[in-house]
Amino acid sequence: MGKTRSTSHHEDSDVDAIVNDALVKQYVTFEKMLDAQQKAFQVCLQSFVEANNKRVDELVREHAREVADLRISL
Incomplete structure (x- = not known):
């Protein structure tokens, strides 16, 4: 017959509490990392939009100058 591990209910609840605490900490860490990535992406996107607008x-200014130069030369 195989050996079975005999643990008390108290030991099981201690293990459950440790596992639950670790999972909560992992979740909080994941949330913080995701938030940081989203903020970094927003900054990157904002920089891209500003550079693109510039x-x-x-x-537009170059085209306006070219059109003005053409009008002057006519």
């Missing part, structure tokens, strides 16, 4: 503004 480039569009530059292209």
Whole structure:
């Protein structure tokens, strides 16, 4: 016959409490990491949007100058 481990209800609840505590800590850590990643992504996206808007503004100014130069030369 196989050996069975005999534990008291108290030992089982201690183990359950330790496991539960570890899972809660892991969940909290995961939440913090996810929040940090989301914030980093938002900053990255905001920087991209600002750089893109700046480039569009530059292209519009360049095009306006080219159109103005064409009108002057006509």
